Amino acid sequence: MTQEPSNKPRHPLHDLSPKLLELTEDVLFGDIWERPTLSKRERSLITVAALVATYRPIQLDGHIERALNNGVSKDQLIELMTHLAFYAGWPAAFSAVEVAEKTFKRLNQA
Numbered sequence: 001m002t003q004e005p006s007n008k009p010r011h012p013l014h015d016l017s018p019k020l021l022e023l024t025e026d027v028l029f030g031d032i033w034e035r036p037t038l039s040k041r042e043r044s045l046i047t048v049a050a051l052v053a054t055y056r057p058i059q060l061d062g063h064i065e066r067a068l069n070n071g072v073s074k075d076q077l078i079e080l081m082t083h084l085a086f087y088a089g090w091p092a093a094f095s096a097v098e099v100a101e102k103t104f105k106r107l108n109q110a
Contacts, residue, residue, distance in 0.1 A: 040070040045080065048072075052081055052096040053088035060096060064103040074104060 085093035
């Protein structure tokens with residue numbers, strides 16, 4: 001069975017790791033993010049908190065954008081990061097705020 005062509009641009013890592021991207025799109029975003037028990041807003045808060053706490057700045061930018069699109073405010077994201085400074089460490093929280101600032105500017109929400 002052939003897939004229908006998509007207007008969606010290919011991810012830059014598609015050629016290097018097509019299976020990882022398939023799992024990301026089909027399982028993570030196609031299934032897990034669509035489960036009804038938690039709202040997408042709640043999932044965004046949880047995901048951003050996990051990325052801050054585990055110091056994952058490369059993934060953080062996209063999930064901050066997703067959180068904003070899922071109804072989390074800029075102020076709530078910054079408060080989340082401030083709160084996590086005491087649980088995940090000051091450097092992780094401070095770095096996350098720097099990523100957030102760049103994301104807000106990129107989205108013209110600074």
